[in-house]
Amino acid sequence: MSIEGKKKGFFAKLVDGLSKTRDALVKGIENVFSGYDAIDDDFYEELEETLIMLDVGIHASTDIIEELKEKIKKEHIKTPAECRTLLIDGIKERMKTADNDYDFEDKKSVVLVIGVNGVGKTTTVAKLASRFKENKMKVLVAAADTFRAGAIEQLKEWTDRAGVDLISQHEGSDPAAVVYDACKAAQARNVDALICDTAGRLHNKKNLMEELKKINRIIDKEYPGVIRETLLVLDGTTGQNALEQARQFKEVADISGIVLTKLDGTARGGIVIAVQSELGIPVKYIGVGEKLDDLNRFDSDEFVNALFGL
Numbered sequence: 005m006s007i008e009g010k011k012k013g014f015f016a017k018l019v020d021g022l023s024k025t026r027d028a029l030v031k032g033i034e035n036v037f038s039g040y041d042a043i044d045d046d047f048y049e050e051l052e053e054t055l056i057m058l059d060v061g062i063h064a065s066t067d068i069i070e071e072l073k074e075k076i077k078k079e080h081i082k083t084p085a086e087c088r089t090l091l092i093d094g095i096k097e098r099m100k101t102a103d104n105d106y107d108f109e110d111k112k113s114v115v116l117v118i119g120v121n122g123v124g125k126t127t128t129v130a131k132l133a134s135r136f137k138e139n140k141m142k143v144l145v146a147a148a149d150t151f152r153a154g155a156i157e158q159l160k161e162w163t164d165r166a167g168v169d170l171i172s173q174h175e176g177s178d179p180a181a182v183v184y185d186a187c188k189a190a191q192a193r194n195v196d197a198l199i200c201d202t203a204g205r206l207h208n209k210k211n212l213m214e215e216l217k218k219i220n221r222i223i224d225k226e227y228p229g230v231i232r233e234t235l236l237v238l239d240g241t242t243g244q245n246a247l248e249q250a251r252q253f254k255e256v257a258d259i260s261g262i263v264l265t266k267l268d269g270t271a272r273g274g275i276v277i278a279v280q281s282e283l284g285i286p287v288k289y290i291g292v293g294e295k296l297d298d299l300n301r302f303d304s305d306e307f308v309n310a311l312f313g314l
C-alpha cells in the first residue's frame with residue numbers, strides 16, 4: 005500500500021479508535037457549550053470539570069481554561085459557541101511537536117524503549133522497527149529485557165515478523181552486556197537505528213535507574229556520536245495511572261518522548277493531553293492496534309480533529 009493509503013488507513017483507525025473518547029469528550033463539552041447562553045464563571049467551571057473527568061488532567065485543564073479566558077478577553081468573544089473553536093485550537097497548539105523531535109528517524113540513532121510490563125513495550129519495539137525499515141533504514145533490535153520470562157522469545161517472534169535482526173543473550177543475563185554486543189554489531193553491520201527493548205521494573209526504582217545508567221554509559225562509550233532517544237511506553241487505557249507511571253519513570257530516566265498505546269477502544273484518550281502538558285514531554289507516537297503498522301507519529305491536528313469529529 006502507498007504511504008498515502010497507509011496514512012488514510014491509520015487516520016480511519018484513529019477516528020474509529022477514539023470513538024469512545026470522542027463520545028465522552030465531545031458530548032461532555034458540547035453539553036457545556038449548549039447549556040450556557042453567556043460565558044460566565046459557571047460556564048468555565050463546568051468546562052474545566054468536564055476536561056478533568058475526561059482524563060485531561062487537573063493541571064492541563066486549569067491551564068487550558070486560563071488560556072481560553074485570556075483569549076476570550078482579548079478577542080472580545082461573547083458567546084460560548086464562538087469559544088469552541090478557540091478551545092480546540094488551544095488544545096492543538098499545546099500538543100505540537102518540534103521539527104527536530106524525530107531526528108532519530110533518519111539519522112544514525114539508538115532508541116531505548118522503556119516501560120512496565122504489559123503496556124505494549126515489546127509490540128512497540130517491533131512497530132518502530134518495522135516503521136524505520138519502511139523508511140529504508142537498516143534496523144537492529146537488542147533484547148535488553150532479560151528479566152521477564154519469555155520476553156526474549158516474544159521479541160524474536162515480533163522481529164521475525166518485522167523482518168529485522170535481533171541481538172539477544174539468555175534470560176537473566178546482564179542487559180548492559182546485551183547492549184554492548186548490540187552496539188558492536190550495529191557498527192559492524194552499518195546499522196542506522198538500534199532499538200533496545202529494556203526491562204521496566206518500577207518496584208525497584210534504584211535498580212532500574214542503575215541499569216539504565218549502565219546501559220547509557222555503554223552506548224556513550226561503545227557507540228559515540230549517534231542520536232539518542234529514550235521513549236517511554238504508556239498504556240493509554242490506564243488513564244491517570246499512566247500519568248503516575250510516567251512521573252515515576254521521569255525520576256529514573258531522561259525521557260525524550262512518549263508512546264501511548266492502545267488508544268483504540270478507550271474512553272480515556274484525553275490522557276494524551278495530560279501527559280504532554282503535565283510532564284512537559286512530547287507524545288511522539290500513538291498505537292491504535294496490535295498490528296505492525298498500527299503505530300504512527302503523533303500529529304496534534306489529526307488527533308484533535310479525530311477527537312472532536314472534525
Ligand SMILES: Nc1nc2c(ncn2[C@@H]2O[C@H](COP(=O)(O)OP(=O)(O)OP(=O)(O)O)[C@@H](O)[C@H]2O)c(=O)[nH]1
Pocket residue numbers: 119120121122123124125126127128152155158265266267268290291292293294298
Ligand atoms: N489494542 C491494542 N493492543 C495493543 C497495542 N499495543 C500493544 N497491544 C497489546 O497489548 C498486549 C501487551 O503488549 P506487549 O507488547 O506484549 O507488552 P509489553 O509491555 O512488552 O509487556 P510484556 O510482554 O508483559 O513485558 C499485547 O496483547 C499487545 O498485542 C495497541 O496499540 N492497541
